[in-house]
Every structure is written in structure tokens, then in C-alpha cells.
Amino acid sequence: MMNETGSGVRIFVSQDSSALSVGADEVADAIHRQAQQRQINITLIRNGSRGLFWLEPLIEIETQKGRIAYGPVSVKDVASLFDAGFLQGGAHPLHLGVTEEIPWLKRQQRLTFARTGVIDPLSLEDYCAHQGLKGLERAYQLGPKAIVDSILDSGLRGRGGAGFPAGLKWRTVQEAQADHKYIVCNADEGDSGTFADRLLMEGDPFVLIEGMIIAAYAVGASRGFIYIRSEYPQAIEVMRKAIEIARANNLLGSGNRHFDFDLEIRVGAGAYICGEETALLESLEGRRGQVRAKPPLPALKGLFGQPTLVNNVLTFAAVPWILAHGGKAYADYGMGKSRGTMPFQLAGNLRCTGLFETAFGMSLREIVIDVGGGTASGRAVRAVQVGGPLGAYLPETMLDVPLDYEAMLAIKAMLGHGGIVVFDDTVDLAQQARFAFEFCTLESCGKCTPCRIGSRRGVETIDKIVKDIDRVANIELITDLCTTMTDGSLCALGGLTHLPVMSALTHFPQDFGIANPSHSRDQEH
Amino acid sequence: MKWDDQKASALIDSVHAEVAAFLGPDGTTASALLPILQALQANFGYIDTNILPQIAERLNISKAEVHGALSFYHDFRSQPGARHKLKICRAEACQSMGCEDLVDYLAQHHGLIADESSALGHLQIENVYCLGNCGLAPAALFDERPMGRVDRQKIDALVQQTREILS
Numbered sequence: 001m002m003n004e005t006g007s008g009v010r011i012f013v014s015q016d017s018s019a020l021s022v023g024a025d026e027v028a029d030a031i032h033r034q035a036q037q038r039q040i041n042i043t044l045i046r047n048g049s050r051g052l053f054w055l056e057p058l059i060e061i062e063t064q065k066g067r068i069a070y071g072p073v074s075v076k077d078v079a080s081l082f083d084a085g086f087l088q089g090g091a092h093p094l095h096l097g098v099t100e101e102i103p104w105l106k107r108q109q110r111l112t113f114a115r116t117g118v119i120d121p122l123s124l125e126d127y128c129a130h131q132g133l134k135g136l137e138r139a140y141q142l143g144p145k146a147i148v149d150s151i152l153d154s155g156l157r158g159r160g161g162a163g164f165p166a167g168l169k170w171r172t173v174q175e176a177q178a179d180h181k182y183i184v185c186n187a188d189e190g191d192s193g194t195f196a197d198r199l200l201m202e203g204d205p206f207v208l209i210e211g212m213i214i215a216a217y218a219v220g221a222s223r224g225f226i227y228i229r230s231e232y233p234q235a236i237e238v239m240r241k242a243i244e245i246a247r248a249n250n251l252l253g254s255g256n257r258h259f260d261f262d263l264e265i266r267v268g269a270g271a272y273i274c275g276e277e278t279a280l281l282e283s284l285e286g287r288r289g290q291v292r293a294k295p296p297l298p299a300l301k302g303l304f305g306q307p308t309l310v311n312n313v314l315t316f317a318a319v320p321w322i323l324a325h326g327g328k329a330y331a332d333y334g335m336g337k338s339r340g341t342m343p344f345q346l347a348g349n350l351r352c353t354g355l356f357e358t359a360f361g362m363s364l365r366e367i368v369i370d371v372g373g374g375t376a377s378g379r380a381v382r383a384v385q386v387g388g389p390l391g392a393y394l395p396e397t398m399l400d401v402p403l404d405y406e407a408m409l410a411i412k413a414m415l416g417h418g419g420i421v422v423f424d425d426t427v428d429l430a431q432q433a434r435f436a437f438e439f440c441t442l443e444s445c446g447k448c449t450p451c452r453i454g455s456r457r458g459v460e461t462i463d464k465i466v467k468d469i470d471r472v473a474n475i476e477l478i479t480d481l482c483t484t485m486t487d488g489s490l491c492a493l494g495g496l497t498h499l500p501v502m503s504a505l506t507h508f509p510q511d512f513g514i515a516n517p518s519h520s521r522d523q524e525h
Numbered sequence: 526m527k528w529d530d531q532k533a534s535a536l537i538d539s540v541h542a543e544v545a546a547f548l549g550p551d552g553t554t555a556s557a558l559l560p561i562l563q564a565l566q567a568n569f570g571y572i573d574t575n576i577l578p579q580i581a582e583r584l585n586i587s588k589a590e591v592h593g594a595l596s597f598y599h600d601f602r603s604q605p606g607a608r609h610k611l612k613i614c615r616a617e618a619c620q621s622m623g624c625e626d627l628v629d630y631l632a633q634h635h636g637l638i639a640d641e642s643s644a645l646g647h648l649q650i651e652n653v654y655c656l657g658n659c660g661l662a663p664a665a666l667f668d669e670r671p672m673g674r675v676d677r678q679k680i681d682a683l684v685q686q687t688r689e690i691l692s
Contacts (some may be wrong), residue, residue, distance in 0.1 A: 016659050017657065017658060017671045018654075018660055018661050018671070018673060020670070020671050021661055021664065021671035021672050021673030021674075022660050022661055022673045022674060033540070053660030053661055054661075056661070058659050081679045108633070115595060150666060189657060190654070190655055191655065192614075192616030192617040192619070192654065192655040192659060193616075193617060193618045193659045194655075194657070194659070195658065195660065197655040197657075200684040222549075223547070223548065223549070230563075230600055231612075231653060231656050231657065231666065232657060233656070234671070260545065264547050266559070266560070266651060267559075268598075268600075269562070269563065269598030269599070269600040269601060270599030270600035270653075271597065271598050271599060272654060283559065284556055284559075284596065285553070285555060285556050285591075286553075286555040286556045286557065286584070287555075287558075287559030287590065287593070287594060288558060288593050288594055288597035288598075289597065304553060304556075305595070307681075313680075321690055332551040345627055345659065345660070346660065347618040347659030347660050347662065348617065348621035348622060348659060349621040352635075353659070353660030353661070354660050363624055376622070385617055389616065389617060389654075419618075419659070421617050421618045421659065422621065423621045424621070427621065432620075435617070437621070439616075439654065442654070443580070443654070445597075483692060
């Protein structure tokens with residue numbers, strides 16, 4: 001990742017996909033050219049992103065006062081930055097001050113993302129200089145049983161969306177008797193509005209590898225897979241290189257003197273359903289990504305019929321911190337049964353988008369309005385979808401809910417993987433409900449009839465409601481259809497499509513041409 | 526690259542060997558199916574269905590299973606596609622920032638309809654649901670290059686560029 005042009009001032013330009021998508025490579029090239037023209041020695045480091053996406057491409061200069069940030073920088077700004085003496089942290093309209101002091105970053109509690117955007121992602125040395133491998137060292141001292149105790153103490157819950165207590169799953173796999181056990185990282189981050197897995201894999205790949213080594217050691221797994229979606233080419237490349245480096249440094253493979261464990265990347269093939277753990281296992285085994293009935297739980301009969309620990313990227317990535325600082329220290333963050341921190345992802349029509357890691361419990365309003373700065377369009381916030389395409393649409397009046405698994409469930413919403421997508425007042429919630437069904441049609445694996453067929457009927461029925469064809473009866477039909485899909489589907493795709501649909505219908509009835517769904521019959525008669 | 530049976534056979538063998546080496550004695554080599562299909566697709570841009578029996582034999586699975594996987598996953602295609610591919614995100618975060626307008630614009634101004642082969646064969650538009658760049662929506666992926674805050678100007682430039690590459 002390092003582009004050595006001498007031992008001069010260290011300049012950081014992110015190579016995260018989001019930064020690249022708005023021209024980070026071109027900015028890095030321009031800096032390189034300007035430095036050559038002016039015969040100035042610089043060291044250009046391609047780091048991950050700090051996750052302040054609205055400021056990308058963000059560049060940072062290492063000075064005695066700390067790292068100074070400038071952004072968003074475009075190619076045409078580069079010459080003027082040199083003129084302004086940015087290499088010494090000079091004043092410039094894009095000057096943002098000391099990076100760590102940017103309020104958006106300063107008010108976060110970054111445990112999992114402490115290094116992302118700070119270090120050179122593929123420098124193991126840099127990783128170790130920033131507390132890397134401390135958790136693994138501790139894990140080897142503690143031994144498998146005490147590692148799982150630590151995870152139980154931390155209260156860590158699966159960050160993929162379901163929120164199942166991680167320690168319980170680990171204990172189940174640990175206690176299972178088998179010749180071979182596997183560990184699988186679900187990096188098939190397909191939910192719209194989520195990008196934390198990608199950001200982490202591109203910016204701090206070793207923390208995921210460290211977390212997986214600890215988990216494998218704890219449960220007794222000999223082989224591990226990271227299943228990354230094909231839409232993430234940059235993350236795949238960084239993770240592959242990081243695994244090679246980890247092998248070369250005896251963290252993985254035959255060189256590891258503690259136990260036999262190796263890791264491999266597997267790439268998805270464009271199926272959303274493979275983010276569901278049993279479909280993912282089917283896919284890993286070389287089949288169509290069709291969900292399996294549970295039980296048996298993957299923890300007991302997973303990959304190739306063997307006990308398998310399946311966790312999300314963020315779950316594994318939280319583990320090194322927990323081991324290094326103790327389960328109790330992690331549990332000190334958060335509220336209720338949601339312990340620790342959650343990397344929230346601010347997306348869609350927001351002024352300040354990016355990754356915001358904080359303890360559970362902050363209100364959705366604070367995140368959307370104070371942190372996110374309201375809509376990018378400058379219009380009123382009308383709806384916020386939390387938890388991906390299967391999450392509920394919440395109206396502005398419900399934003400005071402604390403971001404906590406149980407509090408969200410109580411208002412018929414879900415936290416999911418922590419994605420927050422904001423819509424302004426131009427959104428049509430009937431169309432969003434239609435899209436929820438349409439998405440289910442496109443991505444259903446086809447195993448359960450209510451999901452496969454019901455979603456198609458849902459699209460047609462919403463179209464009828466919008467055209468005012470037998471509106472009252474069709475709204476009842478939608479409600480009924482949602483119940484059938486929920487009760488008759490094996491996994492969350494068919495099982496949770498009711499959340500976006502019914503929340504849209506309940507909170508935004510006017511978009512469906514009615515004042516209030518529960519009174520619609522009275523009004524029409 | 527043009528389809529080449531010999532090259533395809535060599536790829537199947539090498540990917541199969543790699544997967545088997547990683548798994549060791551445990552696991553089954555049928556799990557090499559996706560990596561094999563991906564290697565073929567990456568090399569030739571599509572998967573010639575005449576090769577399916579050979580894959581089935583190599584992995585000791587039925588042809589139906591190979592066909593099943595090929596037809597299930599959105600990434601695989603059994604016909605050659607256009608030279609360039611623009612995957613445009615149609616999911617919620619991008620909707621909130623106007624991706625639907627871009628899709629309409631591509632169709633009306635450039636005659637490029639999503640998920641249909643373009644008449645010119647130089648640029649194919651594919652719908653995709655989330656590229657993980659939801660903070661800089663609308664997002665797209667041009668071949669393997671991520672694009673953020675896509676607008677009509679960026680679309681125009683891209684269409685122009687792919688035409689120039691062709692000519």
C-alpha cells in the first residue's frame with residue numbers, strides 16, 4: 001500500500017471503495033505529480049477510510065500536532081493545497097483541522113473501528129503498533145473455555161442482524177463433538193444502506209483475521225472461510241492479500257505453533273439470499289443458495305454436516321478488543337440487553353453520511369438530525385428505514401426511539417445490521433412498499449411458496465391499491481399476505497418483508513390513498 | 526477472451542486442485558463449483574454450457590446440479606455480454622438520491638435499458654441491489670471501478686468513453 005517516494009512528509013489518501021468512487025486515485029496521482037514537479041519528498045500512504053464519506057476524498061498530513069485533514073479534495077484543488085503549505089498543515093478552504101478533533105469523529109466510541117482509516121491496511125507492523133494482536137495473545141493465554149466466558153461476559157450479540165448472543169453460539173460449537181469443525185465469516189453484506197463490513201475489510205483486514213483466529217481456537221475449528229459478496233472487489237483484494245501476509249507471519253497455516261488453522265476467501269455470485277447463514281453454507285458447498293430448515297442448527301450440523309460457527313464480519317471484528325480489554329469492559333457500553341458499541345451506517349439522503357460507531361442507546365433522531373445533519377437535499381426528513389431492505393420505514397414522529405435491539409422491536413422495527421437510510425419528503429411510501437415485495441421476488445431462493453409467490457402477488461396488489469381498484473379489500477389482502485409470508489417462510493427474507501410493507505402502510509396511509517388503514521372500511525362506507 | 530475448451534479444462538482442473546488442497550481430507554470437492562464457474566466467467570466473460578458435463582464429472586455431481594447453480598446466481602451468464610458493464614444500484618439508499626432518474630435517463634437519452642443487451646454491444650447496463658457505497662449514492666460499478674454520486678454528466682461521459690474505446 002505504500003508508495004515510497006522518499007522519507008518526506010507522510011500523506012494519507014484513502015483507497016476505500018467509497019473514496020475511490022469519488023476520485024481518490026486521481027487525487028493521489030495529482031499529489032504525486034505535484035510533489036515531483038516541486039521536488040518535494042513525500043511518502044504517500046493509501047489507508048482505509050475514516051468513514052466520513054461526505055468529506056471524501058479526504059487527505060491527511062502527518063504533523064507534529066497530529067494528523068491534519070483536508071477534504072473533500074478534487075484534482076483541481078491539489079496545486080492550491082501545495083501553494084497553501086498543506087504539508088505543514090497550512091490554511092486552506094478545505095482545511096478541516098486535526099482529524100481526531102473533527103466533531104463527527106470525536107463524538108464516536110470507536111472500538112471495532114479504532115484503526116480503520118488510521119493505519120496502512122496491509123501493514124502488519126502498523127497493525128501491531130496500534131494494539132493489534134493483543135487480543136490473540138491474551139486468547140492463547142486464556143485457553144478456549146475462558147475465551148468463550150469472555151465473549152459471554154461481553155454481552156456481544158451477532159451483528160449480522162439477528163442479534164443472537166455470540167457467546168452462546170460459540171459455546172454450542174465448542175461443546176459439539178466432531179472430527180472437523182469449521183468457522184465461517186458472513187461478509188455477504190447485501191442490505192441496502194449498510195457498508196460497515198466493507199469499510200472494515202478494506203481498512204483493517206487484520207482485525208477480522210485476528211477475530212476469526214481467536215474464534216477458531218476457542219471452538220476448535222481447523223478451517224475457515226470468509227464469504228464476501230462479488231460486489232466488493234476491493235474488499236476481496238485487500239482480504240486476500242492480508243491472509244497471505246498473515247500466513248507468511250505464521251498467524252495462519254502450518255506455521256502457527258498454537259493450533260492448525262487456515263483461512264480462505266470465497267466469493268459470492270450475486271445472490272442476496274446467501275447472506276442468510278444456511279443459504280451461505282449451501283453456496284459454500286457448491287449448490288444453489290437455498291435456505292435450509294433449522295434445526296439442525298449450523299452450530300451442530302453446518303458446513304459439510306459438521307459443527308460450524310457462522311458470524312458476521314462485525315461480530316468477529318469486535319472480538320480482539322473484547323479479549324484485550326475483557327468482556328466486562330465491553331459490556332460497560334450500551335443499554336439493556338444491547339451491550340457494547342454498534343457501527344451505525346448513515347446513508348441515503350443525508351448531509352453527513354458515513355460510519356458512526358457508538359454505544360447502543362443513542363436516539364435515532366440524534367443520529368439522523370444531529371450527526372447526519374438532516375437531508376442532503378435540504379428538504380424535510382419524511383421516512384427513515386433502519387436495518388436494510390427488510391427493516392421498517394419510520395416517520396419523523398417516531399425518531400425518538402433509542403437504537404437498541406429490544407426498543408426497535410417494541411415499535412415493530414428492527415436494528416438489523418445498523419444501516420440507516422434517510423428519505424426526504426419526495427418519497428412515495430406506496431412505491432417503497434411495492435419495492436420491498438419486488439426485491440423479495442427478485443431475491444427469493446424459491447424454497448418457500450409464500451415468499452416466492454406471495455411477493456409477486458404483493459407487487460400486483462400494491463399496484464391495484466395505488467390505482468384505486470377495490471382498495472379496501474386489497475389492503476386487507478396485503479395484511480393477510482404479510483401474515484402468511486411471515487408464518488410460512490423459513491428465513492428472514494419472506495419472514496420480514498412485512499416490516500417495510502406494513503410500516504409503510506401503517507405510518508404513511510395517505511400514500512396508499514387512505515387516511516388510516518384501520519378505519520378505511522368505515523370511511524368508504 | 527474467446528471461449529477455448531482446452532483453456533477451460535485447464536482452469537477447471539487448477540481451481541479444483543486449489544480447493545481440494547485447502548480443504549485437506551475433510552469437506553467435499555463439490556464446493557469447488559462456484560470457484561470454477563467464477564474462474565470461467567472471469568476468463569471468458571461467460572460460461573459455455575457445453576462445458577457443464579465436464580465440470581459435473583470432475584466434481585462427481587450431476588449435470589442438473591451444475592446447471593442449477595449456473596442459473597441460480599445473478600453473476601453467471603451463458604452468453605457473451607457487452608465489452609463493458611455498468612452495474613447501477615437500484616436499492617433504497619440510491620433510490621433516496623435519485624437512481625431511478627438515472628435509469629430513465631440512460632434508457633431515454635442513450636437507449637440503454639437495464640438488464641437488456643445494448644444495441645451497440647459496447648455497454649451493458651445491469652441492475653444491482655447495493656454496492657455498499659450508500660453514503661455516496663447514487664452508486665454504480667463500471668467494470669470493477671466504483672462510482673459515487675453518479676449524475677447525468679457522469680453517465681454522459683461514461684457512455685461517450687465506452688464508444689470511443691470501441692471505435
